[in-house]
Amino acid sequence: MFWPDTISKKLGIRYPLIQAPMFGVSTVEMAVAAAKADCLGSLALADLSADQSVELIREMKTLTDKPFAANIFVHHIPEVTDALKEKYSKTKQFIEQLAKENGIEVYLPDLETININGYHEQVDAIIEENCKIVSFTFGNLDDQSIRKLKEKGVTLIGTCTSVKEALLLENSGIDIICVQGIEAGGHRGSFEAEHIPQIGGLSLLSQIYDQVNVPLIYAGGIYEARTLKAVKDLGAQGFQVGNLLLASQESALLPFEKERLKKVTEDEIVLTKSFSGRYARGVRNQFIETIENSEYILPYPYQNKLTNALRKAAKSLQNPEFVGIWVGQSIHQYSELSTEDILKKLIEACER
Incomplete structure (x- = not known):
């Protein structure tokens, strides 16, 4: 049998393929389509409020009775100090002026109006809604949350x-670990926002396999049968794909963003903190080039909240120079088929 069955049995799915959460790109429809392919759909709840999380969970449940993962962010929220207030104000002013010079009229939010949500209320909502799989990124859950979820x-x-992060997860009782290589698209799942590990996926997976005893999912660079088989040989028992689904029917990317993806070259794919304050891998553009090595980057999630309105305005103008188009290092055809069909084709290719 080609597919390892440890993770699929544990999660109640046929194939140990996981649709990456990709907040801002994935949709409820994408997660449902992944479930239709007998894979695990991921519902991206990110740092939404508890009420917003409940709304999406209930929508998902009306569309499928198959298992899915509720995915949340567990990042540290920096304290609002006078220094942060001053830097926020300067950054807001600079980015508004930059946008105006490039034909984008946008007013970014004041610091006092931003809602920053922690994950503890989401955990309570997830338990109330009887979700049975929770995935998370940007750190580890606190002991109390782990205990509450495991009791249910x-x-x-x-x-x-x-490896250090993997051992921390295992020692705190996490059931399955998703190993994310540096080649993965979008935001790094690192516990630290500043000094992130920059370890290639194959090297990282092999090392973690030797040091932990829980089943491993691998994420980063899987886009066809050969890449999936390679990480399977290195010990992965589950396989997370995101880059493969970016242009799918269910993706939230707009047509102009999908077209930009199809023209991307390897030298245009960069790691950047410019949009969010955390390292993310995406397509280099004017905004990134202007902001990346400047003083106008706030800690996550403040930079992310600040630039959100700019990205929305740029999307409405179909301006690729001021949106974050997240993409991994494995460049491919970016199929516009449904997520279900893309995953089924991957399954068939692996089984051949």
């Missing part, structure tokens, strides 16, 4: 980008 029989999937 929830399977926990944590994300790591180093």
